[in-house]
Amino acid sequence: MHFDGSSTSTxxxxxxxxQSPDHYRWYFPLKLEFGYTNNQAEYEALIIDLHVLHDLRATHVLVLGDFELVINQLNGVFHCMSCTLAPYHMVATYLAESFERITFKHISRVRNTNADELTQITSGAQLTGGKLGWVTPTVL
Known part of the structure; x- marks a missing residue:
């Protein structure tokens, strides 16, 4: 699974x-209703995704994300020292423990384009030449 989160001023x-082992794919663009930092939005994306995978009864999960901070915190490379991120980290760690096997891997933004485009659409960020086929509305 690929995840991404983004926050703009508005x-x-x-x-x-x-993606399932049988190569079925599901895409979830979700708008967040509260004010978030980019770090919090990244964690929200991961937590929502882990809930979805749990509901799908996944047992072995490969988590791919382009935000190095979150991936390294979950792999234990970095310690979560932020008071605002600690609750997110705690929930993500708790959810991760419900899978038989879970791997967190950092990938480049270029390899995370589907999740990145969905995030840009929902956060209102400017979408530049996406590959999923959506067009950002233009205000006249």
Whole structure:
């Protein structure tokens, strides 16, 4: 699964792309209703995704994200020292423990384009040449 989160001055959103071992794909663009930092939006995307995977009864999960801070915190490379991120980290760690096997891997933004585009659409960020086929509305 791929995840991404983004926050702008006016909105925040998450993008989730899940692929099954049989290569079925599901895409979830979700708008967040509260004010978030980019770090919080990234964690929200991950937590929502882990809930979805849990509901799908996934047992072995490969989590791919382009936000190095979150991935390294969950892998134990970085310690979560932020008071605002600690609750997110705690929930994500708790959810991760419900899977038989879970791997968190950092990937480049270029390899995370589906989740990134979904996030841009939901957060109101400017979408530049997306590959999913959506067009951002233009205000006249």
């Amino acid at each position: 909105s925040a959103g998450v993008g989730i792309a899940i």
